[in-house]
Amino acid sequence: MQLQSFFEQFLKGSSIFINKKLLQPNYLPDQVIERDEFMHEIAKILAPALKNEKPSNLFIYGKTGTGKTLITRRITADMQKVAEQNNIPLRVIYINCKLRRVADTEYRLMAQLAREFGRILPATGLPTDTVYSTFYELIDEKEQLILLILDEIDQLAKRAGDNILYNLTRINTELKRAQLSLIGISNDLIFADQLDTRVKSSLSEEEVVFPPYNAVQIQGILNERAQKSFKENTLQPGVLEKCAAYAAREHGDARRAIELLRVAGEIAERKNCLYVEIKHIDEAQEKIDRDKLYDVTLHQPRQHQVLTLALLTLGMKQPTIISGELYNVYEQNCQKIKLRPLTQRRVSDVISELEMLGIVQSQVISKGRYGRSRNITLAVPRASLVTMKELLVSTLGITE
DNA sequence: AGGTATTCACATGAAACTATTCTCTGAGTTAGG
DNA sequence: TAACTCAGAGAATAGTTTCATGTGAATACCTGT
DSSP, X not given: OHHHHHHHHHHTOOSSBSOXXXXXXXXXXXXXXXXXXXXXXXXXXXXXXXXXXXXXXXXXXXXXXSSHHHHHHHHHHHHHHHHXXXXXXXXXXXXXXXXXXXXXXXXXXXXXXXXHTTOOOOSSSSOHHHHHHHHHHHHTXXXXXXXXXXXXXXXXXXXXXXXXXXHHHTHHHHOXXXXXXXXXXXXXXXXXXXXXXXXXXXXXXXXXXXXXXXXXXXXXXXXXXXXXXXXXXXXXXXXHHHHHHHHHHTTTOHHHHHHHHHHHHXXXXXXXXXXXXXXXXXXXXXXXXXXXXXXXXXXXXXXXHHHHHHHHHHHHHOSOEEHHHHHHHHHHHHHHTTOOOOOHHHHHHHHHHHHHTTSEEEEEEEOGGGOEEEEEEEOSOXXXXXXXXXXXXXHHTXXX
């Protein structure tokens, strides 16, 4: 009957949290703190929309977790509310271009936009121009102003080329009744420099740059959220400070700070502690890293897993791995499980992908007469290497 | 000694290919009038 | 004759392969002292 008491305990609710929702990454607070100037600046730029005048296209830069998305969503949500009350034809569409298989290509973005207006288009089969014209027709049905927010627009441009951005900026010339303003959000600060000049100038009629938060600001944010999500006196002194310090080190990423705090709380809760202690933060940090690794590796295609295994095997033996060496081990592994190995060219790209996912770090170095290679280092807590390796060996069914 | 040229072992880029999933179109087939 | 079926042409996309070109510095090779 142990389970029963466990469930009873569970039902009684959390010992630490009041409302964990506030710490979830997609939570949209009623008020955004520590970013007042930017709120006002952006609000000023977008305000004409409420008078049915097309606002300038807006471009927002800033690293991850600096509040770009949050603020944009907050402002536009408020605007929409005002618009509804006053019967203003304003439509806000938020699209995250990073979402794989949703809006990361020209076709899919347009299809997704059409979906926002209630027209479901097939995932494939139609020519791209058809999808474009469908969207045009849909929005031009009535007089209205559309604020199109494209989050992580750099990803879109990288994958789909800047052709699509050009088309988007020109969209207003095609429309008779409706008007459309673009709000692009990018993590990549140098992204705009690589754009076609025409696109760049019309896309960023207005520009706002979000600097990273400093430790004090992050602490302020954490404080605010913690007050509403944790029970009183459940955070030991120093916990928030430590969270903030961790995050400030990671280029002021508030999202990560909040996640860290949440996970630390969950750990404390699971251990039946009455308080969140400082050591829980360290554990949380480790857990986040570990989970990321597990998650990524276990959901990857087989080929990537075999490569990751080779990486782990070598990484346990030596601090840095050289690409050629890695490829050899990878090839041997492939033979063991009778898998046709990928070409070196492809493996090179896969390594880059793994780097993007934060599993490895790499650096191209020249060894003079002995060629040019990539020096790869594992960016994973050493403690999880062994378990991870075993896990991979068993999923892949390799017999040593 | 000092300077230049070579050379290695890959990196990086572009294009083309393969396989899958899906739409659209028009020819052929069917069933009812 | 209208409705239905179905094969084939085209598209979009992911994941590769193939081919071509680039690259940085340790060494090999000169050159003149």
